[in-house]
Amino acid sequence: MTIQQSHSVWLNKVPEITLVFWLIKMMSTTIGETAADFLNMDLRFGLTITSIVTGALLMLSLFYQMRATCYQPVRYWTTVVFISVFGTLITDNLTDVWNVPLVISSLIFSLLLLAVFILWYRREGTLSIHHIDSRRRELFYWLAILATFALGTAVGDWLAENVNLGYYGAAVFFGTWIVIIAGAHFIFKANPVFCFWAAYILTRPFGAACGDLLSQPVDNGGIGLGANLTSLIFGFAIVLMIVGLVVSGRRKRAA
Template sequence: MNVLPTLSTRQWLNKVPEVMLLFWIIKMMSTTVGETAADYLNVDLGFGLVETSVVMAILLVISLFFQISARRYIPALYWIAVVFVSVLGTLITDNLTDNWAIPLSVSSTVFSIGLIVTFALWYAREQTLSIHSINNLRRELFYWVVILFTFALGTALGDWIAEGLSLGYINAALLFGGLIAVTALAYYVFKVNSVLCFWIAYVLTRPFGAACGDLLSQPADHGGLGFGTTWVSALFLVTIVLLVVYLSLAQKAVSQE
């Protein structure tokens, strides 16, 4: 297998998972957890936005340290980092909205520009945006910056559509779910570029997951089903853990063949 060199002499295998059905299931659940967990820590436990954001930022830095230090894809390390990115991305948008009174339309635009600029810098330096070649330090750093932007953008976009435009959680979920379906159709039927379709779908799963999370957790008088952030966060976290354990065991079995 060809492995590209890093900035030094270190080499490693591709650091992100293959894009399969389980990838999208865990990704969608992690976006929902990001939405509900942020609300649970901030509102239910009364930690406050700033304090919660600081704690999540520290946990994210720690998780990324172990993820980046690894020489290959390890499911537990990768998905722990994704969950923390999801929570922090939600909190960044919430801080801008609640503490700085920045309209969701503005933050959505700013995050979109930041995402495009990061993609442009990544491509200019590496000549690829493919997740199948996250095999050096620079590419992995670009990858995680992009992931953070997608979660912050998805939160802002989802809240803007569902709440700012008063579309409601159900309609927002249907809208973003429909756009994901269109993206899948473009890839499988019309053979649109796979890298482009992947990143479009990755961005869209964030507001889709956020809308689903709000739909499940918010009270009925706010347009939700009223299950509460505690139960929704716990259910999805347990499911993510079980799926990651399964992936870890499957990876170990393959490596021993």
């Protein structure tokens, strides 16, 4: 979904919204689901240690991302991957440690995301991702991203497990809504900022459902690849695409 670029595109901290953007975003959401499960269950770190480790990595990556003065693929997408894992763990902690029902978590994160959007718009006058060109706007942006990942995890798990849609059913449900929003944007010219954020929110539960579908055992409704193999496959694909973005950017600057 292409949104008109601002005049300060070289200072903008968010990449162009292309097919590659959505592919990496979707795969990072899958990584968020499977990597959290791999560290927590397969390596037996437990939720607490896993949350501390990923939280520290997120803060480190966010520190380097905030120091940049323009979009840099490696810094940006590394931060997205870590915020995906950490957002998943926030919901997992609420569910497994604090016994908060998924429907309540979904409501909490919906209200939190709405509050971020309202405050962001009142302070900056725009929610466009092509105007992430100041420290305050970038802070609002990453707060919104974190809320979308936590919300997507809660909603995705609620529909897949509590409503009994199953992983395949949840993937189809969210994938259908993403197609509807894309159609509203491209065919009916719906508001591009609204369409972007709606699609961004939906790619989280869609990616999580796809990750669970691939990684969970057959008896649980999955394909049975396992969290480690699924994480490796998607992680390798993300690295390849980021390398492609870096090489492409260098060629454009050299031209």
